[in-house]
Structure formats: structure tokens, C-alpha cells
Amino acid sequence: MSSAAHHTADPDRLWSVDEHLEDVLTTVRPLEPIELQLLDAQGCVLVEDVMVPLSLPPFDNSSMDGYAVRVADVAGASEEFPASLEVVGDVAAGAADPVRVGPGQAARIMTGAPLPPGAETVVPVEWTDGGLGEGPVSGMRARSLAPEGATGQVRVHRPAEARAHVRASGSDVQAGDLALKAGTVLGPPQLGLLAAIGRGTVRVRPRPRVVVLSTGSELVQPGEQLAGGQIHDSNSFALTAAARDAGAIGYRVGAVADDADTLRSTIEDQLVRADLLVTTGGVSVGAYDVVKEALSHVGDEDEPGGGVEFRKLAMQPGKPQGFGTVGPDHIPLLALPGNPVSSYVSFELFVRPAIRTLMGLPDVHRPTTRAKLVCDKALTSPRGRRQFLRGTYRDGEVRPVGGSGSHLVAALAQADSLIVVPEDAESVESGTEVEVVLLG
Amino acid sequence: MSSAAHHTADPDRLWSVDEHLEDVLTTVRPLEPIELQLLDAQGCVLVEDVMVPLSLPPFDNSSMDGYAVRVADVAGASEEFPASLEVVGDVAAGAADPVRVGPGQAARIMTGAPLPPGAETVVPVEWTDGGLGEGPVSGMRARSLAPEGATGQVRVHRPAEARAHVRASGSDVQAGDLALKAGTVLGPPQLGLLAAIGRGTVRVRPRPRVVVLSTGSELVQPGEQLAGGQIHDSNSFALTAAARDAGAIGYRVGAVADDADTLRSTIEDQLVRADLLVTTGGVSVGAYDVVKEALSHVGDEDEPGGGVEFRKLAMQPGKPQGFGTVGPDHIPLLALPGNPVSSYVSFELFVRPAIRTLMGLPDVHRPTTRAKLVCDKALTSPRGRRQFLRGTYRDGEVRPVGGSGSHLVAALAQADSLIVVPEDAESVESGTEVEVVLLG
Numbered sequence: 028m029s030s031a032a033h034h035t036a037d038p039d040r041l042w043s044v045d046e047h048l049e050d051v052l053t054t055v056r057p058l059e060p061i062e063l064q065l066l067d068a069q070g071c072v073l074v075e076d077v078m079v080p081l082s083l084p085p086f087d088n089s090s091m092d093g094y095a096v097r098v099a100d101v102a103g104a105s106e107e108f109p110a111s112l113e114v115v116g117d118v119a120a121g122a123a124d125p126v127r128v129g130p131g132q133a134a135r136i137m138t139g140a141p142l143p144p145g146a147e148t149v150v151p152v153e154w155t156d157g158g159l160g161e162g163p164v165s166g167m168r169a170r171s172l173a174p175e176g177a178t179g180q181v182r183v184h185r186p187a188e189a190r191a192h193v194r195a196s197g198s199d200v201q202a203g204d205l206a207l208k209a210g211t212v213l214g215p216p217q218l219g220l221l222a223a224i225g226r227g228t229v230r231v232r233p234r235p236r237v238v239v240l241s242t243g244s245e246l247v248q249p250g251e252q253l254a255g256g257q258i259h260d261s262n263s264f265a266l267t268a269a270a271r272d273a274g275a276i277g278y279r280v281g282a283v284a285d286d287a288d289t290l291r292s293t294i295e296d297q298l299v300r301a302d303l304l305v306t307t308g309g310v311s312v313g314a315y316d317v318v319k320e321a322l323s324h325v326g327d328e329d330e331p332g333g334g335v336e337f338r339k340l341a342m343q344p345g346k347p348q349g350f351g352t353v354g355p356d357h358i359p360l361l362a363l364p365g366n367p368v369s370s371y372v373s374f375e376l377f378v379r380p381a382i383r384t385l386m387g388l389p390d391v392h393r394p395t396t397r398a399k400l401v402c403d404k405a406l407t408s409p410r411g412r413r414q415f416l417r418g419t420y421r422d423g424e425v426r427p428v429g430g431s432g433s434h435l436v437a438a439l440a441q442a443d444s445l446i447v448v449p450e451d452a453e454s455v456e457s458g459t460e461v462e463v464v465l466l467g
Numbered sequence: 468m469s470s471a472a473h474h475t476a477d478p479d480r481l482w483s484v485d486e487h488l489e490d491v492l493t494t495v496r497p498l499e500p501i502e503l504q505l506l507d508a509q510g511c512v513l514v515e516d517v518m519v520p521l522s523l524p525p526f527d528n529s530s531m532d533g534y535a536v537r538v539a540d541v542a543g544a545s546e547e548f549p550a551s552l553e554v555v556g557d558v559a560a561g562a563a564d565p566v567r568v569g570p571g572q573a574a575r576i577m578t579g580a581p582l583p584p585g586a587e588t589v590v591p592v593e594w595t596d597g598g599l600g601e602g603p604v605s606g607m608r609a610r611s612l613a614p615e616g617a618t619g620q621v622r623v624h625r626p627a628e629a630r631a632h633v634r635a636s637g638s639d640v641q642a643g644d645l646a647l648k649a650g651t652v653l654g655p656p657q658l659g660l661l662a663a664i665g666r667g668t669v670r671v672r673p674r675p676r677v678v679v680l681s682t683g684s685e686l687v688q689p690g691e692q693l694a695g696g697q698i699h700d701s702n703s704f705a706l707t708a709a710a711r712d713a714g715a716i717g718y719r720v721g722a723v724a725d726d727a728d729t730l731r732s733t734i735e736d737q738l739v740r741a742d743l744l745v746t747t748g749g750v751s752v753g754a755y756d757v758v759k760e761a762l763s764h765v766g767d768e769d770e771p772g773g774g775v776e777f778r779k780l781a782m783q784p785g786k787p788q789g790f791g792t793v794g795p796d797h798i799p800l801l802a803l804p805g806n807p808v809s810s811y812v813s814f815e816l817f818v819r820p821a822i823r824t825l826m827g828l829p830d831v832h833r834p835t836t837r838a839k840l841v842c843d844k845a846l847t848s849p850r851g852r853r854q855f856l857r858g859t860y861r862d863g864e865v866r867p868v869g870g871s872g873s874h875l876v877a878a879l880a881q882a883d884s885l886i887v888v889p890e891d892a893e894s895v896e897s898g899t900e901v902e903v904v905l906l907g
Contacts, residue, residue: 066704081693120684199875206877215811219876249663257561258524261663264505268654285559314607436639
């Protein structure tokens, strides 16, 4: 694991955003595939080429409600000189052994029903008198109300070419064709195709189970009263929702107090249901930074790849970050800073791509675009840090919302994008073209 | 209900796509709001203006790990001539009753901890010797490993202005401010804000429960063997997935055979868990079109608004459609044609907007764009019908996939858009600008 290789590195080294992201994405591997029921596989990535086992449609069938007839029997038919045929029965959809159509005969046929033996073409019911002996009809009467419709005579008012209104066996897909290739993301039409070719289950990478826990003795559950010095826990809610939004199954663990033993045992408990762990808070340089304290030494010498490394990133917000693996199965863990805006921006930049890598998705990153910055006064940014400011994007322009203070959770709720101020910029004037991450 | 008004209308009247859609969207009303736990409200629409009950942050607090001091005590401090202060204790995050800082004193303070009484500013730990009596440090040692850090002397190497590294009470949001307005869609940052201001639950329109059932005696569950004349049910899978994709809770009911009594009792059973019902198949002019047969007469004279109307739409695919309400609570029901491509296109055009209307979402339609058609030969379309062809869109160009035959379920799985050929066009040449619905 790459984090192990860095384990003895200089703790004061400043990592670039790209270096940290690369470390995360080279350590996190796509989850092992499992066989899932179709509707459980929605949004997942197929890991096998799926071939068509049986052509679709599997048999010649009617594309209309009408009458299955022989071509010669309706040649030259018109409303004035209709062809009068004997109705020998109904062919409903699902009919296993349809009635045979001989010369001078017709079978009443329903959309999707197999073309019966002897029949060469289908005339729609609207081209006939529907067996009523009068003019053209607009449809059939329900079989249950008028069973006599399957017998008697029908007058056909128009001729039909051979195989008119017939969907040929194999005209959609042929047995042996590639239906879907490995790597396809399964949305509704793909699941429909799999069902259509008879697949009840499919082999995919499952949704990752992401356990989110926030840390901090100051945190109180929303809905409960605050005492002095306390605030409400918001990170575990925002990040569990963000994990779900990224495609994961998100489990929210309540806030954990700043006690290393409690945190360590909580994480050990959660490992059984985690493909990825996300913590917030306790990663900086304070004396009570419990995540750092609890996890810095978790790596066992006998377990290669274990251990979480804490580092400083050349970014704002989100400078302190931890990353590594924990437990005997080396479950990846991202330790994010505790400030709500810092943790959310860190989630977008590092955790979301990690989740999508676990899923095996082809595109793990949010889309980015270039936009013209529109602001009242120039944006300032510390040299050497990549800054991510919250913005609203529309029609090629982006406007900052809120300030650069990382605690502006209210402004974050108004933003739809992140404005990227690169490391070498200390000031960005209104009108400058900037990179924008679209949060969708 | 508008469908009732149309109930006696001419069954042969051709409805435009827009007329049918308008009928659906004026009949379907947003669901009644309920109070939900935050994480259950993800993706839902807020129905109340949410005000901030308590300013954020609720108290002045430190934005850094460092020392809370008086300004005068560190004035003029430098590495050569540091200010030496007595450390009177720690102020951790969550501290209810922090130690008082007097002249010549400092309290070690953690990020997020309340600024203690007497202190006027915060110096980051990196501007001090961390109490070790040597040069500048890069952080604090964990309290559990070095409890002596909360006592002794600290040397401060730089002065600090009043309230430096202090986040002022109310600097994020003020009590009485509008946090989120009614109509906001609750994504991760909005849920984070609600948690931050202490809201444990929130009043939203719930996700609609959408029951999907396919009809047809020819339908067999995927994974099971086909007998003669049978095909696998795919609609109930594709449309349940599409309902979930639209934001609903989708319930898939297996395929129902073409028997009106069975269908009627299945629908009656499902009503208890349905905010919307979707059926496929059985809506055309055949003698076994069971949905039409079962539901055309469901409307009771004593129940205004009940009953489903079956109609012909000026579109391809998807000409036969049913719409109305069923049951004593007048649950809306959309009866789609049975062909997989017809039903999927119908879902996109009519059911998805209905689901999003139930949710109260501001934007119920898929985005559309204009694109240049690129194709080998001109597309043909029946005059008077709005045709929806499956396409792939990229960079302002759209290419058709598969033909216009409505049974091409394989091509549908490759498409990412629908090419709209308007009613008055019979042929569209390559290079023409066309309207495209982006299926996203």
C-alpha cells in the first residue's frame, strides 16, 4: 500500500492536492464483484461482458392487433370488394401452440402474439370490419365481453404484403451478440435489456458501504439542547448524505467524544460493515486531536499497509488530512478536518473519488469547467495553497458566495460549485477565467 | 379531476403529447408534507422557511490550536525576545466553563474551543515554543501522552492583534436569519446546515411510492425458462429503476397475466402503498387488452374523479396511453403501452414529470438542448406524430442509435438522449438542427 511507503516521511512536508489524491486513488482498489438481483444492481458497474443467449424477439410476432392471414387471400381487397375470411380462433400473446391458418382463413391476433403457422402477414383490425359485418372498426371488443369475436367471418378491406406488421425473430438482438460490455454502468434501460434477455442476476461491483463518524467532545446531536461551549454535529449528516449521493451505502455513526480509546473501539466495531471509513475532526496539531492520536499508531508492523498517515496539504480549506488503512483487512480511512466547510470540500475532492473508485466507475471526478469570475472585489488567496471557494455557476460565469472563512456553512448551502484559485495566485480579479468544480 | 371531465370525450380523438402531459400534470398534486429525520429527507423539497434559532457559532471560539492570551502580553514579542507566559490550563472544544486568563497568563486552546474569559486573542501554537523551552514547534503533543503541556511556561514569538484567530459568535449565521427557504431541495450541504442550526427533523414532501406492474400472459420472470410464445418481463425492471432514478421509492410488482379480475384485485391490493401506479401493456385495441378492460369502468359514479381514460396520442412510439385515478383516494395511474421502448419513452415523457410533481420539485422535466443531427440517411417520421428516436449526444451533435422500430431494446441501452422529430416533419436530413431530450 502506498501509504505505508510514506509512513516514515517528513510530517512537516506540504503535500499538494494532486499528490494526496493520487495516494488515495492508488491505494483504494475497486471492490470485489458479486452477483446481484437486477434491481439491487442499479447504478453499479458490470464486470462481465453479457452475451445474448437467445435472439429477441424469440419468435416472429405481430406488431399490431389484427388478423393473421395468407397474402393471396387478401390480394386486391378493398372496402368495396372486401376479402371475406373464416376466423379460426384467437392468437393471444403468450400462446404456446397457436391455431393453424389455412387458405381462406384468418386468426385474430394480438400485439406480441406469435405469427401462427400458415399465416404470412398481419392486417391491422382497423383495415377490417372486425367480424361485425359492417364498416371498418377502430378496435376489437374485449374477449371476455364478446367471445364470439374469435369465430365467424371477417371482411378485410386492404391487401397486405408478406410479413407486414410482423416483427421477425432476432430483429432486435441475435443470440451470441454482445448485449452489454464489462464496465457498463447499469441504469434503467440497461437493466431492462438484461431482463429482456432473461438475466435474473448480474455480476457487478457492489455499492461501497461507507461509515461516517464525526469526532469532538463539543458535538451534540441536532434536536438536543446545547450547553456552554457545545455545537451541533453537522458533519456526520452532510457527509453521510454526500456518500449516498456519490453512490455509496452511507452509515452515519453519531459523534464520538475526544477520547482515543473510545474512538479506536468504535472504529473496530464499525469495520465489519465498512468498505471505507470517513472521520471528521481531530486531525490537526492540537493536544486533543483524537483521530490523530488514536490512528497514528494503529499500523501493526506485522500488517503491511496498515496505519494512517497525517499530513499537511497545500490547500485551503482542508490543510490537515489523514489517510491510510485500518484493521486486518486494511479498510481505507480518510480522516478529514472537523470544520464543516473544510470537511465537505475535502469530501468532494478526496472521498467522492475514492467511493467511485471502489465502485469501479469510469469517471470518478466531478465535472469541471472554465468560467468568468464575477465579484465585487478581487479574491485573495494564500500563496502556495490551492484555494477552493464556494460559488454559484451559471451560463459561463461564477460568483463567490460567502467569504473564504471555512466556517461559513450557510454559504455552502447556497453554493453549487467550487471556484479553484491555483497555488501561484495571490489575487484573482473579477473578469478572470477560473476553473470551477461543478457540484451538480 | 381533469380526467373525469374528459371521460365522455371521443375515444378516437388524437391527443397531442403536450395535451396529455398537461392533463397528467394538472391532475397530479404534490404530496402532503411530513416531518422527517434529516437523512430521510435527502433529495426532498422543504415546505417551510427554516429560520436560524441560535447564532452560529454560538460563542466566540478559536480557529487555531494555540494559546489564548491578552494582546498587551504579546505586544512586541519575537523569537529573539519572546513573551513568557504562565500556562493556566487547557481549553478543549466543548469546554463548558473555561479557565480565566489573567495578565501574564495563557490558556492552551484547541480549535473550536470557546475563547476563555480574560483572553483577547489567540496565538497559533506554531508561533510559540509549545511550552518546551526551545524553538518554535509545529504542534502540541497529545494531552494523554503529555499532560504537563497544560501547565508551566510558554514562550510566544510573535504579537497578535485583538481577536486574531477568533471566530466571532454569529459570524456564520445570526439568530433570526433565514437559513433555507421553502422549496429548497435538500442535498448534503443543506442537510449539514439544518444539523448545524440544531434541526433534528424537517418538514418536506416525502418521496412518492410508485408501484410498477407489467401485464401480459406472455411474460416470464427473467432467469426462468421460456416456453413457446413467451418472452421475459423487462418493463417492470426498467421502470422501477427509472422511478427510483426520478427520486421515488419504486415497488416492482411482477407481471400480471391478461385477466381483468386478477389485474383489478392486484391493483386494489397495491393501493395501500401507492402514491402513483404505473402499468405497462394492455392499452391498445386488442381483445385481450386487460388494462383497458379492467380500468375503463373502474370509475364509480359516486366517486368524482375516478376512472382511467384510454386515448391515442400523436406520438411514436407510445400511441396508446391511459391516464386517470383509481381507488377511493384517487391514486393517479398511468397505463403505458407494453412494448419496452414505448413504455420507457412514455415513462420519460409522462411518468417522470408526474413523480417530480408529486415531490414538489421546481423542475420536473429532463433538460433539452438543440443539436445538429448526424446520420447516414435522412430520418423519416409519420406526419402528424411527434417521433422520439433514441440517440447519443456529444458536443452539440446527436446521432441516432438503432432504428425507429419500437422494439429495439438493445439500442435503447446505448442511447443517452431522445431525438425529437416534430409533428410537421416527415423527413429530417443530416445536418439539421433538432431538439434533444438529455436522459442524463
